[in-house]
Amino acid sequence: MDELQEEPRPARVMASADVDDRAEIGAGTTVWHLAQVREEARLGRNCVIGRGAYVGPGVRLGDNVKMQNYALAYEPATLGDGVFLGPAAVLTNDTYPRAVTPEGRLKTGEDWEAVGVVIRDGAAIGARAVCVAPVTVGRWALVAAGAVVVSDVPDFALVVGVPARRVGWVGRAGVRLVAKGDGRFVCPSTGAEYVESDGQLTEVWTGLDPLGPA
Structure with a gap:
């Protein structure tokens, strides 16, 4: 049921x-x-x-x-x-x-x-x-x-x-990530893994999968 x-x-x-x-x-x-x-x-x-x-x-x-x-x-x-x-x-x-406008008139919604x-x-x-x-x-x-x-x-x-x-x-938990070298980071709270490239961070494992990373 x-x-x-x-x-x-x-x-x-x-x-x-x-x-x-x-x-x-x-x-x-x-x-x-x-x-x-x-x-x-x-x-x-x-x-x-x-x-x-x-x-x-x-x-x-x-x-x-x-x-x-x-x-x-x-x-x-x-x-x-x-x-x-x-x-x-x-x-x-x-x-x-x-x-106010440059003329000193009180602004309204139409003025900005x-x-x-x-x-x-x-x-x-x-x-x-x-x-x-x-x-x-x-x-x-x-x-x-x-x-x-x-x-x-x-x-x-x-x-x-x-x-x-x-x-x-x-990471998702709000905890500061720890650098592991080669642009890789890990969350000390959840174990989630991330990779940095060109100033952007991407999740490679969220830490939510009980089976762990592939």
Whole structure:
């Protein structure tokens, strides 16, 4: 007999949260106190939107995303599955930020074009880090707390500082990889294996296969 499939729990939205009726909230997602989710935003399943976090109009979140307290994702940001935004992390959207036009008139939406930050699956953005649009943070990359990202981040890269620069590689567990020579790296936590070529890192074994590498 087939095993019974557990039905996903409904989304939960705290009474003090501000969620627009036109936003889409996936099953199992929780939106905590004082968070704001704007119109046309789409949140996947089993996400956690922390206290005071902000999800801008039309922003897209995949499944299992965690936005910690006061994290800000401005439109048109796109976050893949399993993305982590630390407390007070910011994804910007204005290349030339100004409150007013050169003539001194208050800017409106017609006076500028929003540009977005893309965060690929599994990547993590540390507390108070800022990603200055338009940039892409690659799969499973790790942006250190307080870093300012102004250029694209490769998959599995560990970046720190202002401006952010790569200082190493991390695996899916977020642990810094250990070099084994000849461009090969291993995760000390999971045993996963990687190879570096032309400034890019590729998995050769995820460490999830109980039979080990081929």
